[in-house]
Amino acid sequence: MASVFENTNWMLAPILVPLAAATVAFLLMGIRGEARRNAQNAVGLAAALGVALSALALWAMVSGGGPVRYELGGWEAPLGINLYADGLSVFMLITTAIVGGAGSVYALGYFSGREGEDARRREDLQDETGSFWPLWMFLWASMNGMFLAADAFNLYITLEILGLSAAALITLGGTRMAFSAGMRYLMVSLLGSLAYLLGVALLYGSFGALDLATLGEAASPIPPVWAALALISLGMALKTGLFPLHFWMPAAYTSAPSAASAILAGLVGKASFYLLLRVWFDVFGGSAPPEYAGQIPGVLGAVAIVWGAVMAMRQTRIKTLLAYSSVSQMGYLFLLFALVSGAAPERSFEAWGGGVYLVLAHACAKAAMFMAAGVVIYSVGHDEIPRLRGIFQKLPISVATFAVGGITMMGLPTSGGFTAKYLLFTASVGTGQWWYGLVVLAGSILAALYLLRFLNPALIQVPTAKVYRDAPQIMSGTAFVLAIFSVFLGLMSAPLFELLSVGAPFPSGTMGGS
Amino acid sequence: MYLLSGVAVFAVCAYALVVHAHLIRKVIAINMMGSGVFVLLTAIARRGDETDPVPHAMVLTGIVVAVSATAFALAVVRKLHEATGHAYLPEEGEDAPPDGGGG
Amino acid sequence: MSFAGLVLDGLLALSLPVLAWRALSARDLYRAVILFITFGVILALAWARLGAPDIALAEAAIGAGITGALLLNTVGGLSRKNDKDDERPDEPTDRVGRPWRTRLAVTVPVTILAGGLAWAVLSFPAPVVDMPSLVGEAVAEGEVSHPVTAVLLDYRSYDTFLEIGVLLLAALCVWSLGLSAVRSTAPEAVSGSPVLAGFVRLLAPAMVVSGVYLLWAGTSQPGGAFQAGAVLGALGVVMVLTGLLVPSLGRGGVVRAGLALGFAVFLLVGVVSMLATGGFLAYPEGFEYGLILAIEFFLTFSIALTLTALFTTVPPREKGGGA
Numbered sequence: 049m050a051s052v053f054e055n056t057n058w059m060l061a062p063i064l065v066p067l068a069a070a071t072v073a074f075l076l077m078g079i080r081g082e083a084r085r086n087a088q089n090a091v092g093l094a095a096a097l098g099v100a101l102s103a104l105a106l107w108a109m110v111s112g113g114g115p116v117r118y119e120l121g122g123w124e125a126p127l128g129i130n131l132y133a134d135g136l137s138v139f140m141l142i143t144t145a146i147v148g149g150a151g152s153v154y155a156l157g158y159f160s161g162r163e164g165e166d167a168r169r170r171e172d173l174q175d176e177t178g179s180f181w182p183l184w185m186f187l188w189a190s191m192n193g194m195f196l197a198a199d200a201f202n203l204y205i206t207l208e209i210l211g212l213s214a215a216a217l218i219t220l221g222g223t224r225m226a227f228s229a230g231m232r233y234l235m236v237s238l239l240g241s242l243a244y245l246l247g248v249a250l251l252y253g254s255f256g257a258l259d260l261a262t263l264g265e266a267a268s269p270i271p272p273v274w275a276a277l278a279l280i281s282l283g284m285a286l287k288t289g290l291f292p293l294h295f296w297m298p299a300a301y302t303s304a305p306s307a308a309s310a311i312l313a314g315l316v317g318k319a320s321f322y323l324l325l326r327v328w329f330d331v332f333g334g335s336a337p338p339e340y341a342g343q344i345p346g347v348l349g350a351v352a353i354v355w356g357a358v359m360a361m362r363q364t365r366i367k368t369l370l371a372y373s374s375v376s377q378m379g380y381l382f383l384l385f386a387l388v389s390g391a392a393p394e395r396s397f398e399a400w401g402g403g404v405y406l407v408l409a410h411a412c413a414k415a416a417m418f419m420a421a422g423v424v425i426y427s428v429g430h431d432e433i434p435r436l437r438g439i440f441q442k443l444p445i446s447v448a449t450f451a452v453g454g455i456t457m458m459g460l461p462t463s464g465g466f467t468a469k470y471l472l473f474t475a476s477v478g479t480g481q482w483w484y485g486l487v488v489l490a491g492s493i494l495a496a497l498y499l500l501r502f503l504n505p506a507l508i509q510v511p512t513a514k515v516y517r518d519a520p521q522i523m524s525g526t527a528f529v530l531a532i533f534s535v536f537l538g539l540m541s542a543p544l545f546e547l548l549s550v551g552a553p554f555p556s557g558t559m560g561g562s
Numbered sequence: 563m564y565l566l567s568g569v570a571v572f573a574v575c576a577y578a579l580v581v582h583a584h585l586i587r588k589v590i591a592i593n594m595m596g597s598g599v600f601v602l603l604t605a606i607a608r609r610g611d612e613t614d615p616v617p618h619a620m621v622l623t624g625i626v627v628a629v630s631a632t633a634f635a636l637a638v639v640r641k642l643h644e645a646t647g648h649a650y651l652p653e654e655g656e657d658a659p660p661d662g663g664g665g
Numbered sequence: 666m667s668f669a670g671l672v673l674d675g676l677l678a679l680s681l682p683v684l685a686w687r688a689l690s691a692r693d694l695y696r697a698v699i700l701f702i703t704f705g706v707i708l709a710l711a712w713a714r715l716g717a718p719d720i721a722l723a724e725a726a727i728g729a730g731i732t733g734a735l736l737l738n739t740v741g742g743l744s745r746k747n748d749k750d751d752e753r754p755d756e757p758t759d760r761v762g763r764p765w766r767t768r769l770a771v772t773v774p775v776t777i778l779a780g781g782l783a784w785a786v787l788s789f790p791a792p793v794v795d796m797p798s799l800v801g802e803a804v805a806e807g808e809v810s811h812p813v814t815a816v817l818l819d820y821r822s823y824d825t826f827l828e829i830g831v832l833l834l835a836a837l838c839v840w841s842l843g844l845s846a847v848r849s850t851a852p853e854a855v856s857g858s859p860v861l862a863g864f865v866r867l868l869a870p871a872m873v874v875s876g877v878y879l880l881w882a883g884t885s886q887p888g889g890a891f892q893a894g895a896v897l898g899a900l901g902v903v904m905v906l907t908g909l910l911v912p913s914l915g916r917g918g919v920v921r922a923g924l925a926l927g928f929a930v931f932l933l934v935g936v937v938s939m940l941a942t943g944g945f946l947a948y949p950e951g952f953e954y955g956l957i958l959a960i961e962f963f964l965t966f967s968i969a970l971t972l973t974a975l976f977t978t979v980p981p982r983e984k985g986g987g988a
Contacts, residue, residue: 122947179841256792570682573779630835
C-alpha cells in the first residue's frame with residue numbers, strides 16, 4: 049500500500065513544482081540586475097526539468113496501469129477533491145512540458161536585451177520588474193492543475209489563475225496596445241470563468257456534487273444541465289477564441305512580449321479547450337446532448353478556419369498574421385464536436401484524437417513561429433512584413449523556422465498537422481459530413497497563401513532591413529528545434545495515440561498506425 | 563426567491579458589461595456578476611433541512627478570487643489611463659497597428 | 666418562515682438587482698461606486714438572512730469595504746489626472762458609441778439568457794448526493810466543529826491552498842505593472858490630521874484583537890482566516906490612508922516574504938503531510954486541529970498584508986534605495 053501511494057504522489061509534482069518555483073522566483077524579485085536574472089533563470093529551468101520528468105513518470109504510470117485517481121487531503125470524493133490522470137491529461141501535460149520547456153529556454157535569451165536603436169516597435173526586453181518568471185510559473189502550474197483536476201470548482205480556481213497570469217504576461221509588453229489588449233483579455237477571461245462558475249452552480253444545484261465523475265454519472269437531460277452546458281461552452285469558447293468570440297486574440301498575441309506570445313498562442317488557448325473537452329464528454333456525455341449541439345461549434349470552427357486565414361493574409365505584421373493564423377487553426381479543433389456525434393461511432397475516436405493531436409502539433413509549431421518572430425524583432429526592431437524583404441539572408445534560421453512551422457499550418461506530411469487534419473478529414477467523410485472535409489482542405493490552401501505572404505518577399509527579394517544586433521543563438525536555436533520537432537510529430541503519433549486511448553471517451557477500435 | 567435574485571443580478575450586469583464603454587463600469591459589472599452567482603450558490607445551500615456548508619466555502623473562496631481579480635483589473639485600468647489618458651478600450655479598428663493591419 | 670421574514674427576504678432579493686442596475690447606470694462614477702458599496706452592504710444582509718454568517722463577515726469587510734476602497738481610490742486617481750482636460754468621470758462620452766440599436770441588440774440575448782437561467786434554476790431536481798450529511802459525518806469525527814472551516818481547511822483544503830495562490834498572484838500581477846503611488850482621494854487633510862491618526866492608533870489594537878478572536882473562534886463558530894485577514898486588511902488600508910503606513914509597506918524583502926508566507930506554509934504543511942501520511946494535505950491523526958490553526962494563523966497574516974498591498978499597488982522599495 050505504501051509503495052503505491054508513493055507512486056501516485058507524483059501526480060502532485062507537475063502542480064507543486066511550478067508553484068514552489070513561482071514562490072521562490074517571486075521572492076527573488078527583490079534582487080537587482082544580473083544576479084536576479086540568473087537566479088530566476090535557474091529556478092525556472094529547474095522547474096521545467098522537474099515538470100518534464102514528472103510528466104514522463106505519469107505517462108509510464110498511466111500507460112501501464114490505466115487512469116490514476118488521487119484523493120487530496122485523504123478525503124474521498126464527493127466530499128473531498130480528487131485528481132485524475134488519464135490519457136488526455138497526460139497528453140496535455142506532455143504538450144505543456146515540451147512547449148513550456150522550449151519557451152523557458154527561449155526566455156533565457158529573450159530577456160537579456162538592452163536598449164535597441166529602433167525604439168519604435170521595440171518590445172520590452174528588459175523585464176524590469178522581474179515578474180516574467182513568477183508569472184510564467186504560476187501559469188504553468190495552473191495549466192497542469194487543470195489537466196489533473198477532477199473537481200468542478202477546483203477547475204474554476206485554476207481557470208482564474210490561468211487568466212490572471214496570462215493577462216499580466218500580456219501587459220508586460222509595456223506598450224499602450226499591450227495594456228489595452230491585456231485589459232480586454234482580462235475582461236474576457238473573467239467573463240468566461242464566471243460563465244463557467246454559473247454552470248458549475250447549476251450542476252451543483254441539480255446534483256449536489258462537484259466531483260466530475262459523480263456528476264458524469266448523475267447527469268441527465270434536464271433544463272439546468274442544458275443551461276450549464278451552454279454556459280460552460282460559451283465561456284470556454286470565449287477563452288479559446290472560437291469565432292466570433294476571438295476578437296481579443298490578435299491584439300493580445302501581438303502586443304505581448306514574444307516569449308509570452310509563444311506561450312499564450314501555444315498553450316493557454318489549448319487549456320480552456322481541454323476544459324471544454326473534459327466537461328463536454330466526461331460530464332455531459334451521460335446526459336446525451338442532442339445531435340445538433342455538436343454542430344454549433346463545428347460550424348463556427350469551419351467559419352473560423354476560413355475567416356482567420358483570410359484575415360491573416362491581410363496582415364502586415366508577422367505577429368498579427370500569426371495571431372489570425374491561430375484563430376484559423378483553433379477552428380479545426382472545434383470541428384471534432386461535430387464529427388463525433390453519433391452517425392458513425394467507430395469514427396469518433398479518430399475525430400477526437402485528431403483534434404487533440406492538433407493541439408500538440410499546433411502548440412509546437414505556432415510557439416516556434418512566434419519565437420522566430422521574436423528573434424526578428426530583437427534583431428531588426430520591428431516585425432513589419434513590407435520592411436522585411438529579403439530578411440532570409442540576414443536571419444536564415446528564423447525564416448526557416450517560420451517555414452517549417454508553416455508545414456503544420458498547411459497540414460503537410462510528416463508533420464503533426466498532417467496527422468491531425470488527415471484524421472479530421474477521414475472522420476468527416478466517414479460520418480457523411482464531407483463538407484467539413486472540404487473546409488479542412490480549404491484551410492490548408494489558405495494557410496499556404498498567408499504563409500507565402502511573408503515568405504515570398506523574405507526569401508526572394510533584395511534585403512532592405514538592417515539588423516541592429518544579433519539575437520542570442522539560444523533564441524533562434526530553440527525556435528528552430530521546436531519547429532523541426534513539430535515536423536516529426538507525424539512519425540511519433542503511434543505511442544501518443546496509444547496514450548490517448550487510456551480512459552478516452554470513445555473506444556479506440558481500429559486506429560491503424562497513422 | 564434568492565435564486566431568481568441571483569439570476570437577475572447576473573443578467574443585469576451582463577447587459578451593462580457589454581453596453582457600457584467605461585472600463586471601471588465594466589469592472590464593477592464583472593464584480594457584481596460574480597456576486598450574483600454567489601447569491602445563487604448560497605440559495606442552493608439553503609434548500610434542504612440543513613444548510614450545506616460546501617457552497618458557503620465556494621462563495622468564500624469566490625469572494626477572495628473576485629477581490630484579487632478586481633484589484634488587478636483596476637490596476638490595469640490605471641496603467642492604461644496613465645498611458646493613454648482615458649479609460650476606454652479602443653474599438654476594433656483603433657487597435658490595429660499604426661501602419662494599418664486591416665489592409 | 667414568518668411573514669415578516671418573508672417580506673424582508675423579498676425586499677432584499679428585489680433590491681439587489683435594482684441596486685445593480687442603478688449602480689451601473691449611474692450618471693457619474695462616484696455615485697456608481699457608492700451604490701456598489703451599498704450593494705455590498707445589502708448583500709451582507711442577504712447572506713445573514715440566508716444563514717451564512719461567515720460569508721456576511723467576509724463580504725462586509727472584503728466585498729463592500731476593501732473593494733469599495735479600491736474603487737474609490739482608482740476613480741479618484743483617474744479624476745485627478747483629468748483635472749487638466751475637460752474630461753470628468755461623469756463625462757457624457759461614457760455612453761457615446763452605444764446607440765439605441767446596440768442596446769436593443771444586446772437586450773435580446775440577455776433577456777433570453779435571463780429567462781433560460783430562471784427556468785433552469787426553478788427546475789432543479791432532488792440532489793443525488795447528500796452533501797450536508799457527508800460533511801456532518803466527517804465533522805462529527807473530526808476536531809474542528811465549525812463545518813465551513815472544516816470544509817475550507819480540511820476536506821477541500823487544496824482549493825483554499827490554490828486560492829491563497831490567487832491572492833499572491835494578484836499582488837504579483839499588480840506589481841508587474843510598475844505603478845506609482847496613488848494619492849488617496851483626500852490626501853492632505855487625511856494624512857496630516859493628528860486627530861485621525863490618533864483615532865486610528867486607538868482603533869488598531871481593538872481591530873487586531875477582533876481579528877485574532879475571529880481567527881481563533883473560527884474552528885467552532887463562524888470566523889476563520891479569511892474573516893480575520895479581511896478585518897486586519899481593512900485596518901491596513903485605513904493605516905495607509907491616514908499615513909501611518911507608507912504605501913510601499915516597508916522593506917522589499919520583508920514585504921515579499923510576508924506575502925508569500927501563508928502560501929509557503931500551506932505548501933509546506935501539505936508536503937510534510939504527504940511524507941507523513943502519504944497524501945498531500947492529509948493531516949496526520951491528532952494533528953488536525955493544530956495544523957489547521959497554524960495554517961490559518963499564517964494565512965491571516967498574509968491575507969491582511971496582501972489586501973493592503975493590493976490597495977496601495979506600489980511595489981515595495983528595494984534595499985539600497987533605487988527607482
